[in-house]
Amino acid sequence: MLEWAAPESVDTPALVVDLDTLVANIERMASRMAARGVSLRPHTKTHKSVDIAALQVANGALGLTAASIGEAEVLAAAGFDDLFIAYPIVAAREKARRLARLAERTTVAVGVDSVEAGRLFVDHGLARALSLTIEIDTGQHRSGVPPSAAAQLAVDLSELGLRVDGVFTHAGQSYWDPDAPDRIAKEEAAMLAEAVERMASRGVVAHRVSAGATPTAVASAVPPVNEERPGTYVFNDRQQVGLGSAARADVALAVVATVVSTSVPGQAVIDAGSKALAADHQEWLDGFGVVPELGDAKVVRMSECHGVVALGDQPKPAIGTLVRVVPNHACPTVNLFDHYDVVRDGTVIDHWPVSARGHLA
Amino acid sequence: MLEWAAPESVDTPALVVDLDTLVANIERMASRMAARGVSLRPHTKTHKSVDIAALQVANGALGLTAASIGEAEVLAAAGFDDLFIAYPIVAAREKARRLARLAERTTVAVGVDSVEAGRLFVDHGLARALSLTIEIDTGQHRSGVPPSAAAQLAVDLSELGLRVDGVFTHAGQSYWDPDAPDRIAKEEAAMLAEAVERMASRGVVAHRVSAGATPTAVASAVPPVNEERPGTYVFNDRQQVGLGSAARADVALAVVATVVSTSVPGQAVIDAGSKALAADHQEWLDGFGVVPELGDAKVVRMSECHGVVALGDQPKPAIGTLVRVVPNHACPTVNLFDHYDVVRDGTVIDHWPVSARGHLA
Numbered sequence: 167m168l169e170w171a172a173p174e175s176v177d178t179p180a181l182v183v184d185l186d187t188l189v190a191n192i193e194r195m196a197s198r199m200a201a202r203g204v205s206l207r208p209h210t211k212t213h214k215s216v217d218i219a220a221l222q223v224a225n226g227a228l229g230l231t232a233a234s235i236g237e238a239e240v241l242a243a244a245g246f247d248d249l250f251i252a253y254p255i256v257a258a259r260e261k262a263r264r265l266a267r268l269a270e271r272t273t274v275a276v277g278v279d280s281v282e283a284g285r286l287f288v289d290h291g292l293a294r295a296l297s298l299t300i301e302i303d304t305g306q307h308r309s310g311v312p313p314s315a316a317a318q319l320a321v322d323l324s325e326l327g328l329r330v331d332g333v334f335t336h337a338g339q340s341y342w343d344p345d346a347p348d349r350i351a352k353e354e355a356a357m358l359a360e361a362v363e364r365m366a367s368r369g370v371v372a373h374r375v376s377a378g379a380t381p382t383a384v385a386s387a388v389p390p391v392n393e394e395r396p397g398t399y400v401f402n403d404r405q406q407v408g409l410g411s412a413a414r415a416d417v418a419l420a421v422v423a424t425v426v427s428t429s430v431p432g433q434a435v436i437d438a439g440s441k442a443l444a445a446d447h448q449e450w451l452d453g454f455g456v457v458p459e460l461g462d463a464k465v466v467r468m469s470e471c472h473g474v475v476a477l478g479d480q481p482k483p484a485i486g487t488l489v490r491v492v493p494n495h496a497c498p499t500v501n502l503f504d505h506y507d508v509v510r511d512g513t514v515i516d517h518w519p520v521s522a523r524g525h526l527a
Numbered sequence: 528m529l530e531w532a533a534p535e536s537v538d539t540p541a542l543v544v545d546l547d548t549l550v551a552n553i554e555r556m557a558s559r560m561a562a563r564g565v566s567l568r569p570h571t572k573t574h575k576s577v578d579i580a581a582l583q584v585a586n587g588a589l590g591l592t593a594a595s596i597g598e599a600e601v602l603a604a605a606g607f608d609d610l611f612i613a614y615p616i617v618a619a620r621e622k623a624r625r626l627a628r629l630a631e632r633t634t635v636a637v638g639v640d641s642v643e644a645g646r647l648f649v650d651h652g653l654a655r656a657l658s659l660t661i662e663i664d665t666g667q668h669r670s671g672v673p674p675s676a677a678a679q680l681a682v683d684l685s686e687l688g689l690r691v692d693g694v695f696t697h698a699g700q701s702y703w704d705p706d707a708p709d710r711i712a713k714e715e716a717a718m719l720a721e722a723v724e725r726m727a728s729r730g731v732v733a734h735r736v737s738a739g740a741t742p743t744a745v746a747s748a749v750p751p752v753n754e755e756r757p758g759t760y761v762f763n764d765r766q767q768v769g770l771g772s773a774a775r776a777d778v779a780l781a782v783v784a785t786v787v788s789t790s791v792p793g794q795a796v797i798d799a800g801s802k803a804l805a806a807d808h809q810e811w812l813d814g815f816g817v818v819p820e821l822g823d824a825k826v827v828r829m830s831e832c833h834g835v836v837a838l839g840d841q842p843k844p845a846i847g848t849l850v851r852v853v854p855n856h857a858c859p860t861v862n863l864f865d866h867y868d869v870v871r872d873g874t875v876i877d878h879w880p881v882s883a884r885g886h887l888a
Contacts (some may be wrong), residue, residue: 177621177888211831235833254788258847260538264647279790282846308833309788309796336829418530427670429640435670441862442887447805469699470858471594472669486619497831501802504885524865526803527538
């Protein structure tokens with residue numbers, strides 16, 4: 167895991183990204199999508215960085231995806247146009263005012279999965295400001311409507327005077343079982359196709375047919391899907407390697423930490439705990455990250471500022487040793503830091519802000 | 528859970544603290560410690576707020592505890608003196624320079640659990656700038672030395688020219704079993720007493736004998752313990768209620784969220800996921816938080832920006848409904864926000880920055 171060298175100059179815990187690996191990941195996904203004639207609209211919730219968004223747009227991304235109005239505001243302020251907030255947006259209170267301002271400066275589409283939410287856009291005078299993309303539940307059972315209900319929702323929203331531009335889904339269940347992503351990608355594309363057909367039979371054309379999740383992005387990029395919204399592919403992480411969507415050499419991100427205690431036999435404590443790595447955790451993945459410098463030893467327990475690494479057969483490292491931790495899931499890890507240390511050939515060459523960190527609302 | 532009203536005016540997800548409950552919690556712990564003649568040095572990693580630290584100092588706190596040099600820097604910059612960084616500090620690289628600057632402006636003690644770490648203080652010219660408090664492992668098995676090893680470590684550090692001021696421990700294992708805190712508090716105090724006796728027999732006086740963790744703070748406040756460092760007591764949370772260290776009415780903190788989707792039967796989705804609540808999780812506690820407005824329904828699944836609430840017998844809430852979520856563990860939740868909405872009688876009366884958010888290093 168991690169083919170690149172860790173810099174000695176960072177103050178730990180530090181969020182480090184290897185620029186060459188990052189750019190290679192960005193180019194690879196862009197060329198895969200181009201080969202399939204599918205638009206790439208990367209999800210920026212992963213990196214929350216206007217610098218990385220710029221690299222994506224320079225390398226074939228047609229537009230960008232955000233998870234919140236706040237993330238979209240950061241992108242718009244940095245000059246990015248054509249944004250999709252892939253989230254069931256509720257245009258109540260302050261959010262209605264912020265959406266109106268956002269729509270004045272950029273093209274915005276937002277997710278919707280209920281007539282109730284649709285009515286709020288109308289009530290707040292947003293009917294013509296935004297386009298709405300209907301969320302389809304393709305098996306994650308989080309939000310979205312079943313494919314069979316998409317046509318009626320599209321008709322109901324249209325009758326309210328709202329502009330429906332298509333359908334989207336997130337097959338998040340592809341993270342639950344490392345053997346499942348390819349099967350799930352096929353189901354995802356088939357269920358979107360069903361929704362599109364049913365909408366067409368009621369006279370609603372789905373211009374956007376958008377799937378998205380790094381594990382399924384390539385296999386679901388088949389007609390009628392015409393847009394993919396992967397996020398994590400820019401960095402990759404322990405999950406993506408476990409799911410087979412990335413090779414070990416494709417991991418561009420690590421938390422660099424210091425060994426601070428080895429007083430308890432069999433373990434080393436590093437200064438990266440749940441406030442640096444995040445505690446997000448799939449059931450099939452044991453522990454909270456791996457440490458390549460210690461033979462891929464796992465972070466088996468965390469407090470807020472302590473990560474406990476089970477050493478196994480590894481010799482006890484010296485106090486002060488710098489190690490890299492590959493986190494389970496890059497997205498919540500990044501959200502805990504204010505900036506990236508950007509590395510090339512083992513040297514820090516730049517600092518990029520995590521521009522939209524904490525912009526949850 | 529939560530005796531106070533949620534404000535209607537916040538933009539969700541929002542971190543909301545009820546001022547009256549907060550102040551009552553601060554005063555209660557201060558009077559309990561005063562009654563036992565034990566110094567209160569609250570851990571500020573919970574709130575990371577100079578406003579709340581000021582309330583603690585105004586209500587009997589003798590000094591403050593931090594988890595990192597960065598947190599201590601924020602406290603020192605705000606004018607607080609007498610700081611203890613209760614962490615095994617490794618004074619290498621940039622951290623050595625920052626510690627030297629910190630010690631110029633305030634009294635600083637830091638944790639230590641190895642001669643190796645002690646040597647780094649000497650190597651970087653910090654021997655007289657700081658005092659060192661030896662960490663004792665009283666059963667959490669994270670960092671710290673056993674009570675039997677404290678005397679030799681104290682002698683070794685003293686021979687290096689370092690100033691040892693006493694011992695400290697964190698009985699974090701009190702969080703693992705809701706039936707255990709009182710037993711663990713007794714063990715904690717007994718093991719600190721053993722360390723102090725052994726040090727005395729080698730001629731090292733432990734001036735500071737410091738225990739700390741909200742579940743054990745009161746029961747471990749017995750001689751020779753002369754200092755307690757609880758943190759979470761200012762807010763309380765679902766864990767503390769489950770552990771019996773707080774009543775439901777003592778919970779001062781919630782994440783206010785909006786119901787954004789009810790398209791999947793039996794559940795409501797709110798706009799607070801793992802990037803708002805944090806995924807920290809004790810095995811005995813099912814789910815990631817409870818929602819008082821929905822009959823204490825649990826957040827059973829989270830994505831980064833979605834919390835899935837299992838409704839059980841509760842009727843489906845309307846899209847746009849505001850709810851409060853009591854998080855499992857207040858500390859990592861707070862660290863995800865930039866500010867508190869401070870509420871009194873259901874109205875937002877102030878905004879406090881989470882001053883040391885992200886100051887991990």
